[in-house]
Amino acid sequence: MSKVKNALSTTRMEDFAGWYQAVVTAADLAENASVRGCMVIKPFGFAIWERMQSILDSKFKELGHSNCYFPLLIPVELFEKEAEHVAGFAKEMAIVTHHRLEHRNGKFVPASPLESPLAIRPTSELIIGESMARWVKSYRDLPVLINQWCNVFRWEMRTRLFLRTSEFLWQEGHTAHETEDEAVREARTMHELYLWFIRDVLKMYCIAGKKPAHDRFAGAVESLSIEAMMQDGKALQAATSHYLGQNFAKAVNIQFQGRDGAMHYAHTTSWGSTTRMIGGLIMAHGDDDGLNLPSEVAPYHVVIIPILKGTGQDGEIIEYCQKIRSSVQMRARVFIDLKEISPQNKKWDYVRKGIPFICEIGVNELRDESVYFIKRANDLEKTKLPLEEFAARIEELIQEHDDTLQQKNEAACKLKLVTGVKNFEEVKEFFSRDTGFIMAKWAGSEKNLASLEELAVSIRCLPITQSGTLGKCILTGEDAKIDVVLAKSY
């Protein structure tokens, strides 16, 4: 039998999109549902989401936010209150028009039409704003700092698991403030929190910046995003924070009596992150053997596979596995897999799932009290350590694992970071043969944006850290100061 070369049938080089789908399937993360555009998030995929939720949720709470729950269905009239907002979402809303099924001619058909149609929330600024309008009377009631974890729905024509599905899970934070300053600061604080999460927890190479005006959230005054670079050089917008000005406060009447005794509209923000980040993880850290998981979101750091031979020693081997578990479980998430599947299949299953350390424990390890394990992030490097050392070094090993993922990702991304492109012709030339993030100058006008769109390229963001130097606009050749990132995107 020939040695397994890679755990997946498709490599990144051959077909990146096909490889992505292969990882989702091989790591048992999710599958397409029978409902068009919707997905089933399977146990392993959901366990990653639960880790993400738990980390973000505790940070939101530390910053003073409380969780709430608001209705799934939003009256269409309410949506109409913010003109840009409704226009931005109208093309992709699932609309409820009936509230009963009736049996007619052998099948069930919609009956009892509603007087006014209801939309399944694509986002909740208006329905939450309506509650805020009831809650806020005086400046003393501000700020209102809330968040909800829920499902949202945006009808999508072409879907891909985690990256773009009609229904997805997310958290949406919504806050109301007394002053513009405070609201702008809130949006930026949450933007920094997302940057920390995506760069420092998920170990993904990314650029934090402002969206150009033409690409802001529908109804926002300022939109901030984290643009993470995928291994194929495309951008993934991984989380966004918006300063909404007084637009939504005016639409739903969030007014308060200020310190000056007069009535004022509140300044609001919203910010969100979604199950899309799981897609980002795959494309940032995955390799031709499957997924690679940063330790903070890995359901397990260590999986122990007992190699049993059906002999009298099996009991001792299992006991030894338990001893290994006990020796690290205070500092690592560890699991002994006792399922009746061949150890070889188990091993490859955990390789594909991206578990950092996969231990194979048999008679040899039992005899010399050692741990034989695979380092997933280091191209499946095989290592043997005395149990004592393995246990003593487990936190260090986990840190090394994360560092390796981060370094590999950064090295790959830096190769796709392009500077020195002088004009639109060179942009066109670059994207005709390659992908990547082009760092360029922009004069800030929408002139010639259409030619960029023709290449399926967009201005991803205006990085928060601007160089301030003068150059030539990549679109118009005019003098330009603004640094921008151009890329294709998911």
Next chain:
Amino acid sequence: MSKVKNALSTTRMEDFAGWYQAVVTAADLAENASVRGCMVIKPFGFAIWERMQSILDSKFKELGHSNCYFPLLIPVELFEKEAEHVAGFAKEMAIVTHHRLEHRNGKFVPASPLESPLAIRPTSELIIGESMARWVKSYRDLPVLINQWCNVFRWEMRTRLFLRTSEFLWQEGHTAHETEDEAVREARTMHELYLWFIRDVLKMYCIAGKKPAHDRFAGAVESLSIEAMMQDGKALQAATSHYLGQNFAKAVNIQFQGRDGAMHYAHTTSWGSTTRMIGGLIMAHGDDDGLNLPSEVAPYHVVIIPILKGTGQDGEIIEYCQKIRSSVQMRARVFIDLKEISPQNKKWDYVRKGIPFICEIGVNELRDESVYFIKRANDLEKTKLPLEEFAARIEELIQEHDDTLQQKNEAACKLKLVTGVKNFEEVKEFFSRDTGFIMAKWAGSEKNLASLEELAVSIRCLPITQSGTLGKCILTGEDAKIDVVLAKSY
């Protein structure tokens, strides 16, 4: 000024339904949304739900269940696959028929009709079963043990916050097994877990039993429920577990190759509990001052209110409050309220919210290093303890709080537990002047059930522990062995 007699304007005696609504509002738990039949769960209400989720979720996982996520929308055709099931839910389903809004004559109207309508999930047996059918090939793939936390939708005509709303939050467990025995055992294990949660964690008086055949979940072979008694003597069905036989497995084709090499249908179960339990908490433990929270689901056990006088001592008082917090925070959830509201208003706010121990800390407490506090469960009994003793006894105090709630609830409920009712006339007579749980005999037939329904009374359950004695059927006068509980219900 007259002393505040009770913290709520309506008492339980005057108007139980009005009192319930007053507690929901006064404890700031939830409010009606502008969308008919839907609710907004506010921060304090949601914090209680998060506690419930965390306790149940860890138990589900200990028992081997994994969380997943399945689509919100279910094709109507899929619903039709189980005849009883679709008939049971058809009258209350929200139906999506369009996937776009179009601007026409100055307003947005539904456009782009769907080829086949989609129902918002009222429950997910079929859509989850469809995935299970893909996952299960052999007996080695069984059992499948999954759960999801999500929103569901059942169109309701008359709604009450937490008790009956069109949208609510719940968890739904779904499992598939090789044998009937194993599936029946699973449904019963989860029933016992719910009993533990409702009786031992939420401290609610309740009876665990089987639903009579005519009141089973649509499509189930056996339905088990926890019937909790509210202070007004009505029953609240607080959680249910169903053994579904092979009905759903046949509908969606969950087939596996058995140990005998032949193909078999799986045996499935489902079990759920909802935000309705928060309504149950209110009606089990609330009093004329508001809510009372069992410690396990209380967002805080101890709230500390500094009594500041605007003098130089304020800083010291706040430091002393922090010292109190430090001395108990390893064993209790504690919060210092520094908001700029009068201490008196804060106190009544926490009384209405049902916080077990409300501490008022001013110059006196600072001077003699004591803690002055109100015991919420003991009719707001005022207590003063040296800080050292308060800290040393905090766990004991929490236990006493829970015992008090449990004893009060049990004492009130036992008064409304009625035995010795001999025939239907006496049932009628009882419910014409009172409410409560009547323990009676039933012959098991549906004869004369309609007369019971006319009284708005139903057979709540057949208690798990049956006496086995012979008596006369409360409906027909025939010889009867089955013990049943009759009650009005929410």
